[in-house]
Amino acid sequence: MKSQCYRNIKKFSFPHRTVDIWNGLSEEIVPAESVHKFKEKLDKCRYGDRTV
Numbered sequence: 001m002k003s004q005c006y007r008n009i010k011k012f013s014f015p016h017r018t019v020d021i022w023n024g025l026s027e028e029i030v031p032a033e034s035v036h037k038f039k040e041k042l043d044k045c046r047y048g049d050r051t052v
Contacts, residue, residue, distance in 0.1 A: 010016060022030075029045060032038035 029041045032041055
């Protein structure tokens with residue numbers, strides 16, 4: 001959940017910028033078992049299946 005920012009230093013911080021991105025991920029990607037699986041699912045979602 002985002003807190004309200006009164007100054008630009010917090011508004012442009014890493015955690016504040018990533019909240020919307022994380023909340024926008026599909027329910028299939030978030031509960032990945034490992035970082036490797038998370039990256040695989042995220043890449044498949046972003047770029048499609050490129051196994052040609």
